Amino acid sequence: MAEPATNDIGIEIRNLYKIFGSNPAAVAPLVRQGISKTELRDKHGHVLGLRDINISMPAGGIQVIMGLSGSGKSTLIRHINRLIDPTMGEILVGGEDVVKMDRLSLRQFRRHKTAMVFQKFALLPHRSVLENTVYGLEVQGVPRAKQLESARHWIDRVGLSGFENSYPNQLSGGMQQRVGLARALTNDAPIMLMDEAYSALDPLIRTDMQTVLLDLQKEIRKTIVFITHDLDEALRLGDRIAILRDGEVVQQGTSQDIVLRPADDYIANFVKEVNRGRVVQVDAVMQPVAPGHQPVGEPVRTGSTVDVAMARLAKEPDQVLTVVCEEGRPLGTLTLAAVARAMVSDEH
Amino acid sequence: MDWFWKFPHMNDDSLRNLKKTIDDGFREFTRAWGGGIEAFFDPLRRLLIFVERLLLNTPWPLVLVVIAAIAWFASRRLSIVIGTVITLLLIGYFDMWEDTMRTVSMILVCTAVAIAVGLPVGIMMARSNKLQSIINPILDVMQTMPSFVYLIPVVMLLGIGRVPGVLAVVIYAIPPMIRLTNLGIRLVDRDVLEAADAFGSSSWQKLRNVQIPLALPTIMAGINQTIMMALAMVVIASMIGVQGLGQPVLRAINNQYFTLGLFNGLAIVGIAIIFDRISQAYGRRLQKHLEAVHG
Numbered sequence A: 001m002a003e004p005a006t007n008d009i010g011i012e013i014r015n016l017y018k019i020f021g022s023n024p025a026a027v028a029p030l031v032r033q034g035i036s037k038t039e040l041r042d043k044h045g046h047v048l049g050l051r052d053i054n055i056s057m058p059a060g061g062i063q064v065i066m067g068l069s070g071s072g073k074s075t076l077i078r079h080i081n082r083l084i085d086p087t088m089g090e091i092l093v094g095g096e097d098v099v100k101m102d103r104l105s106l107r108q109f110r111r112h113k114t115a116m117v118f119q120k121f122a123l124l125p126h127r128s129v130l131e132n133t134v135y136g137l138e139v140q141g142v143p144r145a146k147q148l149e150s151a152r153h154w155i156d157r158v159g160l161s162g163f164e165n166s167y168p169n170q171l172s173g174g175m176q177q178r179v180g181l182a183r184a185l186t187n188d189a190p191i192m193l194m195d196e197a198y199s200a201l202d203p204l205i206r207t208d209m210q211t212v213l214l215d216l217q218k219e220i221r222k223t224i225v226f227i228t229h230d231l232d233e234a235l236r237l238g239d240r241i242a243i244l245r246d247g248e249v250v251q252q253g254t255s256q257d258i259v260l261r262p263a264d265d266y267i268a269n270f271v272k273e274v275n276r277g278r279v280v281q282v283d284a285v286m287q288p289v290a291p292g293h294q295p296v297g298e299p300v301r302t303g304s305t306v307d308v309a310m311a312r313l314a315k316e317p318d319q320v321l322t323v324v325c326e327e328g329r330p331l332g333t334l335t336l337a338a339v340a341r342a343m344v345s346d347e348h
Numbered sequence B: 001m002d003w004f005w006k007f008p009h010m011n012d013d014s015l016r017n018l019k020k021t022i023d024d025g026f027r028e029f030t031r032a033w034g035g036g037i038e039a040f041f042d043p044l045r046r047l048l049i050f051v052e053r054l055l056l057n058t059p060w061p062l063v064l065v066v067i068a069a070i071a072w073f074a075s076r077r078l079s080i081v082i083g084t085v086i087t088l089l090l091i092g093y094f095d096m097w098e099d100t101m102r103t104v105s106m107i108l109v110c111t112a113v114a115i116a117v118g119l120p121v122g123i124m125m126a127r128s129n130k131l132q133s134i135i136n137p138i139l140d141v142m143q144t145m146p147s148f149v150y151l152i153p154v155v156m157l158l159g160i161g162r163v164p165g166v167l168a169v170v171i172y173a174i175p176p177m178i179r180l181t182n183l184g185i186r187l188v189d190r191d192v193l194e195a196a197d198a199f200g201s202s203s204w205q206k207l208r209n210v211q212i213p214l215a216l217p218t219i220m221a222g223i224n225q226t227i228m229m230a231l232a233m234v235v236i237a238s239m240i241g242v243q244g245l246g247q248p249v250l251r252a253i254n255n256q257y258f259t260l261g262l263f264n265g266l267a268i269v270g271i272a273i274i275f276d277r278i279s280q281a282y283g284r285r286l287q288k289h290l291e292a293v294h295g
């Protein structure tokens, strides 16, 4: 299989608005002026889906969109392959505006540029695992032999070898979603859209599937948009995270940004429950190297989580750890007190 | 107060004139178009004759074996095959083989026509709410209008014989085919349809890969009902010259031959049960993969 080692199709969402209702254009000015979601619904009979969304998703990274139920996550992700038409705004995928595509080019775009994984799997119940997996290529009109070769490859990669001829209903939820994943991967598109792909799975299987995705992503380097309402999942998977509330982006940034500098109480509330030790990196809590500091013991690398530093310090509480860059130059120092402080949120 | 006790109706002359005008108009239409319409239905007539000859000219043991084989491949149940064979043997033993073959050929052709027309109509209906609101009342009329009433124009147009018989039967039997196709397609899981869209399926690909396969069990139920209703029309169709089990029944009514009526009636019931069991078992087999193993 020839994998695209890198991929240069990023996604740029600009000033995107979506209003549900009979006459969105009529209430659009009100929405631009900032009318609240409740007022729009009660006084004007329209539902605010999305308001002024601006997100730039770099090629080859995992962009997580997070938010509570009804915050507009599904609405947003469905704009990227235009399963939903926007009221206003631009969606540039690899520089091309999806909103401006006609029916045929949109269909080509969906066939070749995107693949999607669904919360409820959405497999074809009358088709076997193998026949489900080839679906994208079948629609594209790829020769049958190639369909099968590619499908078998990905079925194997997601760990479903031996189940090619099973029907979806004979599989557990986790296995069904592996089929969903294999189907999307077989499509060999640069963009993968995952709408709460793991939300229906048990916690253990979920962690398992996250690992599968992270391992695969190291080689496939797709531009992945991953939706979740679970912060732990978001922090584990997301290179970048955007948080939605009532159809608006309330904060976006790296997991560090979100955990260390929550933009408001809403996010702080989410972040409170997170296991910070596994998210916060030593870089965020180290002190500058004091002049004349003599490194002792084994240093920790930049980018390590404070968990790693804590494990080291727990053995020798009085030690001052040195943080070093990739080349081994010292960047900063860590004391037990500083690390311990980083592991609890401000609330406690 | 006369109008209060007696409904004030249109005066007799106008009413008579109205009916006469419509009748004359239709007769005119028949004269002008009858030939063309007959020519249009000629392929249907030839198909009917072909199927009937095929069933009648094939030696009966062969027909029996073929029907038993069909029963087996459709249902994979030995009990159904045995039941089918015994029923057919009894029918033959009581000297109703030929009439039964005529009726079976008629039902086969009527069902084929009902599927050929009903499936596309049902599909179009599922795609447009407007079309649904137009077709639904038409189907209601087709199902409630006494069949004798639409036999009249059909006979005026096409005379007496097989083709008008098929038309009458199809008009009566096609509504469930259309309704259940429509229903089945409308009930297809929206998530699966969305997935098909997300992978860039054209509407034909969606229809072929998703909608029809997922609606198939419902469509099969429609076909089953259509067959049953077609069989129910056999006796009425025999009044306009359709040969088969209906004619002896008709004769029995006119002459009060109780046993003749009973035997032929039972033969109709027998093949109805055969058709029903086979098509239902086939429908169930289509759904095998849906049997949940995991909740």
Ligand SMILES: Nc1ncnc2c1ncn2[C@@H]1O[C@H](COP(=O)(O)OP(=O)(O)OP(=O)(O)O)[C@@H](O)[C@H]1O
Pocket (backbone or CB within 6 Å): A020, A021, A047, A048, A049, A067, A068, A069, A070, A071, A072, A073, A074, A075, A076, A229
């Ligand atoms: N077709 C529609 N018509 C009207 N309102 C809609 C429609 N689709 C979504 N909405 C509304 O838009 C808002 C966002 O819905 P959306 O499905 O995107 O939320 P979500 O974040 O995906 O939630 P969940 O976690 O429950 O999936 C909700 O208030 C919803 O009621």
Ligand SMILES: [Mg+2]
Pocket (backbone or CB within 6 Å): A073, A074, A075, A196
């Ligand atoms: Mg959703």
